[in-house]
Amino acid sequence: MKSTVLARYLALVALTVCTTAWAQKRDDALFAAAQGAQAAVIDTLQQLVMIESGSGNLPGLSRVADLAQARLQALGAQTERIRTSNSERVMVKGSFTGTGRLKAMLIAHMDTVYPDGILASQPYKLDGNRLYGPGIADDKGGIAVILHSLALLKAQGWTDFARITVLFNPDEEIGSGGSGALIESLAAQHDVVLSYEPTAAKSMAKVEGVLLSAAGTATATLEVKGRAAHAGAAPEEGRNALIELSHQMLATQDIAKGIPGAQLNWTYAQGGLVRNQIPEKAVATADVRLLKPDAAEKLKAALLAKTSESHRVPDTHVHVQLEVGRPPYVAGERGTALAQRARAIYAELDGRPLFFHPVTGGGTDAGFASGSGKAAVLESLGLAGWGFHARDEYIEIDSIVPRLYLTSRLLQDLGKAP
Template sequence: MTNPLNLPFDTDEMLAGLRPWIETESPTFDGAAVNRMMDVVQHDLAVLGARIERIPSPMGLGDSLRATLPHPRQGEGGILLLGHMDTVHPVGTLAKLPYKREGNICYGPGLMDMKGGNYVYLDALRKLLAAGVETPLPVTVLFTPDEEIGTPATRALVEAEAKRHKYILVPEPARPDGGAVIGRYAIARFNLQTRGRPSHAGWALSEGRSAIAEMAKSVGVIEGMTTEDCTFSLGVFHAGQWVNCVSSVCDAEVLTMAKTQEQLDAGVAKMMALNSDKGDVIMEIRRGVTRPVWEPDQPGTMAMLKLAQEIGSEIGIEISGSSAGGGSDGNFTGFLGLPTLDSIGVRGKGLHTLQEHIYVDSLTERAKLAAGLFCRLTG
């Protein structure tokens, strides 16, 4: 049988295949853009002979895409390749962050998080099929449209699909040392609104009560609650339309991350305690979506890590494993106790910024890791 680690992975070929993925911008809140991305991916999967389903979003976001790869037991539970196709970059980002290669670095919106990893794992399946290599277990692919906003529309789909499988592979970007993630911290989101009293800012300023001013005061209070084990970040702020009006409404969003469920519960309590209907400006806080703690060191996950480390030693890379912040859909599958190996995608830097890039040499490296995992994960 062909050694999967010796398949003819080609860097230039992978970059050529990745380019249309990156140049099809797909920000979460633009459902049509995400669906254009899913169209591109659907074509690539159809070429592989996969059976494909498009699953509409119950929240009006983009579709999810579920595909089962050719196999004698096609469609049965086995290995789930789980990833997202939405990005944080709005349409038009390509003008500032064009797809380009400079030596061992390749730039592009969403290339690191996480289109690069998704593509590499599909390329591994492509090469396995072309070589006539049958994986011990059938493979199902699930790509979702809303991970960057906490997976509010597709969590139930992710969990239901994951429960059908023995192993879950999540090719989110690798940790800075190239290692994998075997547990994740909890994340909670909050929607905040201050409501004041409008007035003409020039004619009757003293009669108004500014919702913006009250929210601005809260930024320091909220971010000042940050500790090493539980962080608070106010990352969205919307208010005002006319500069000559005292703003009566201000909306904001806060993200809290904690290493344990107990710490998250305490952080949630601190946030909810900021609700206030006293004084001239009301502060209302509503809890949003939450990613539960994925506790590390679960036996099934640790067995997957050990296998990845064995494959890594054969291809000359070291793969550590640890818990990490920065939520993913691995939070959900790991929380359920399902064997999950996360952050096994490409290496790079600058995700969510206008310097997002990957290290080109990680493409073939991770493709070999993927091929090894697909061929050595057994029932």
């Protein structure tokens, strides 16, 4: 018993010493290789940006998939195109088999929010430290970082992993409805999932970072069924669904305040058909944000309890629904440990700081990846940039080398872990 404890303690000391020594020293060969790869990354970014790939642009998405698949094959991956479950869009999956124990998955998305023809008004262009183009940060930069980091690792002869899986999906900007389930089930087969959404540009956030949590989304619906009647001749025969809906909306407007990690706002409603009829039906919809895995369940239970507590209009029926979209992403203890490793790796680059963004209101596929709770998940390992979902989207060129170094070094480090 005692010797086991001692052995564990010694192993811990060895690990700590080893980690400390490692954390202090930059891998010069890897860093030089990352520097050497910068021009090729820019070339890849240009190729990706020049293919317009809005979520609705299926031919464009297919061309991005062709490019990504060819690159993965050239790196030695087994590749597959997998149709999304709800459309013709395809995902690209690449699998690498090594000789070690680590199972890691790297994810990024191929679609953008921009309409077809966007390049005419928002062209690809270089300006100082900035490289502009629609989707260049969100999320073509993520695809480029993954491809070129894997190229660096291949050039180093790195095989210290059991499996590296790469998944590029084509529907992130519209909720990942056709790819989220696969991301979740694949993630559960890996120890670690690294997600490559962009991080905020230094011109905005001062320091490059990673992301520790993101809200999940859901839609709450209240549907009231009453009884129609002539509003002038026999209003007492009716059961006004609109009045009952108003009552229930007021009763539940603050319901999420008592539930940690939940937020609810009624955002639109519809009731009644014509002026001279007591409305039979009324429906309200709420925008719901979730920051804890169990918040959806609790919110639904609270809505059900509250709406059955009192009725303003007798004989009306209230139906509550809560439809969960993208689940919340919470790095938790294991994701935060990954972030700490990332920070130590960044520190090797002349003490470059790495900021931990606590939360974002935007959704991310890291939510699906962390759904099963089996893999440690870290988000925002893509390039530093700004203007996502807006105008003049750009990346900062001086984030390319640090980000290539970060992913390569992090994977190597994870490959060594006991």
